[in-house]
Amino acid sequence: MERTYRLVVSCPDRTGIVAKVSNFLATYNGWITEANYHADQQNGQFYMRNEIKASSIPFDLAAFKTVFEPIAKEYSMSWSLSDSDAKKRVVLMASKESHCLADILHRWHSNELDAEIVAVISNHDDLRRMVEWHNIPYHHVPVNPDNKEAAFTEVTELVDSYQTELVVLARYMQILPAKLCEQYEGRVINIHHSFLPSFAGAKPYHQAYNRGVKLIGATCHYVTQDLDEGPIIDQDVIRISHSDSIEDMVRLGKDAEKNVLARGLRLHLEDRVIIHENKTVVFG
Secondary structure (H helix, E strand, O other), X not given: OOOEEEEEEEEEOOOOHHHHHHHHHHHOOOOEEEEEEEEEOOOOEEEEEEEEEHHXXXXXXXXXXXXXXXXXXXXXXXXXXXXXXXXEEEEEEEOOXXXXXXXXXXXXXXXXXXXXXXXXXXXXXXXXXXXXHOXXXXXXXXXXXXXXXXXXXXXXXXXXXXXXXXXXXXXXXXXXXXXXXXXXXXXXXXXXXOOOOOOXXXXXXXXXXXXXXXXXXXXXXEOOOOOOXXXXXXXXXXXXXXXXXXXXXXXXXXXXXXXXXXXXXXXXXXXXXXXXXXXEEEOX
C-alpha cells in the first residue's frame, strides 16, 4: 500500500475550511487519495479527514506540521497528522476468554492489521502459549480485591515501558483505575458484549435473557472512568428468539464481539475516528 499522510481535523464550522485546506495542499502539489467531510449542524462542528500521497509533498511529516500550523490556528482546529508507515504500538489485554484475542492475533499474523503488537497483559495465565507462539511477550499480572492498586501500578508501568500508543481490552474482565483511563484517554478501546447503552456492566447476556430481548449485540468503545459509557466506535447485532438459552446467546455473541472489535481497532489504527465529547465521527 502506498505511503500516505493522514490529516484529521475537528473545528468550529464556518465557510472556507475545505477550500483553505485544499488550496494549501494544491500549493505543494499534494495528491489527495481520500477525502471525508462531515458538518454537524447540531453542535456547529466540522470534521475532516484527508489522505495525501507522501511522495507528492516536498517535505517530511515534521515540516508538514510546521507549514500547516498557521491554518490550524486561523480556524481553531484540533488536528493531527500521521504517517501511514508509522505503525501504532499496541498492547492487548485479556483474561480467560480467548476468542477476541485469538482473532486479533490471527488478523495481525495475516497482515490484516497495520499495527505493532508489542505485548499482551493478562490477569490469568491461560492464554500464554497462544500468545508466545506469535513471539509476543506475555505478562501475567494477577488482580484480586487485595492487590488491585499494586497490580494496576504494575500494569501501568508495563504499558508505559512499551511506549504504548493504544491499549485494546480484548475481553479483559477487570475495571481499569481512573488514573490509567485519564492517562490514556482516547487511546484505550474495549469490547463490551451488549448493544450499549443497553445492559452495561456484568453479565449482559444474562440481563438480555431475563429481559426477553430479540436482539443481542456487541459494542466497541473508548474507555472512560464511567463504566461502559465511553464514546462508541462500532456496533453490531444478532437476532435471537425465545428459544435461545443464555449459552446460545454467549455462543452467538462471540462472533459479533470479535468482528466488532476488529472493525473498531482497524478504524482507530487508520485514524478514521474523531472523538467529540462523548460521541464519535467515524469515517469508514
